[in-house]
Amino acid sequence: MNKDLHTDPGGPQGIYEDLLVKYLLGETSPDDNARVETWLAADPANRHFYNHFQLIWRESRHLNDNFNASDEQTDAAWQKFQQKIHRPDRTRGPLSEGQISNLQAVRSDPGQIHDHTRAVPTSRPIWAKVAAAVLLVASITGIIYLTRNAAPDKLVASTTAPLTDTLPDGSLITLNKRSDIRYPANFKQQRTVHLLKGEAFFKIAPNKEKPFKVYTDNITITVLGTSFNVRNKENTTEIIVESGLIRVTDSLHDVLVHPSEKLILHRGDTSLTKEGTTSRLYQYYRTKEFVCDNTPLPQLAASLEEAYDVKIVVDPSLRHLRINTVFSNQSLDQIINIIKETFGINVERSDGQITLQP
């Protein structure tokens, strides 16, 4: 069985596919990682082989993305199923009274109405009803237990405001609004975080034995003791490093990002851009400060839009304006007024939209 692993002409030498796939999926131990990384570094052909796995894995991700059934569809399917099992010609299926009263007590969505008319009154003794009730509760608990017992991942999600949280290893994470991350229950053993959506700032607790990895749906960031910001919105990922060094990999690239560098990747595009940046405007959701350092007005407007959930339109004739200041804990109105005074421009407000014009 293992023989053929080593005789595939283009296949890997001295390593098993199992291990490579484990590595690809972030299921490996630090020992495994070291083994795989040594193997990868040993021969460009090895990395080439691994890149195939990455490419297959990545490209299969979005196959059939539109194949997900909605909750409504699931409910409709269940109702259809119920009709099927309750057809009049069926002789069995009805619930006992005890089951129905219990059923109502434990149902989590009281909005749904059950067809009680099919319940046939029975003359079961009270102990049978109690037993039925106990079994029913036990069955539901059992299902809930089963679906949860496989060490569920932890989810941290922000809604309308940024959120700061400490991860089990002591690393600090700040989520911008409407951002979600997920990490495994055994996080201390396996320091991996999935940025499911949005933007987050990470300040990583150093631990050389256990590398810290951040995944977005198409890239992997390996942290070499550092703090950095990841923004994953609308097919574009932007990474800014504040301290230390990180390594970003996807199926085609493997790059290091240093402090004050910004890496930009677009999904479905093999190019990536690396630029120097000293702008600290992106930090606003963490620091509550808008740091403008020769910042173009449209860029500040974009950050304000995000922070305050408003639409800000900047007249084309004002797009060249640059601003130097720090807005700290000020209201949107105060900030807009300062911009207005600074540039001597006009501001027009109309239902949720702010227009800056000459």
Add this chain to the structure above:
Amino acid sequence: MEFTDATIIQLLKRRDETGFEQVFKFYFKNLYRYALTIIQDHDQAEDIVQNVFYKLWDKMDSLNLPDSLAAYLYRAVYNESLNHLKHKKVKLTYQTHITRSMKDQTDGAHRKVMFSELERRLQTAINELPEQCRTIFQMSRFEELRYLDIAHRLGISVKTVENQMGKALKLLRMRLIDYLPLLVLLLLNFLNHRP
């Protein structure tokens, strides 16, 4: 008290509809998606999943599950889907059908069209994986479950999941190997000629 699949089956055998509803709703989405990836037909996919649950409900009294409920359900959906393809003799038109539905999804974007060929091949190759391999790949890739979760659900060891995932990627790569370098070329070519 520990709850196992066996316990749940015991309870389901009492025809407890609420219990069954939980099971149905818990598995429906994933089984539906599984059937859909194989047969590419929304209505038929739902019918297949409905049938699998109907058989489970109907045969609950006599049902003997060798491994786990999830393993049974996934295997049943896989088999029913293949039977459907065989029965309806759509297997021959399957390829063209997928090509067409992939193209329909493309909204004309240049890159997407080039990728549709890879996607088609990928889809075919995935569906040609052996049953257990196919199920585990489905759970890992499309349901994004970790190895441990997959092992728990299917009542198998993590080692088996590792082996099957290794096998899956190995088989997929072998099926696609002639196409992978071309893909990289296409990508580079595309970038160089972009305005």
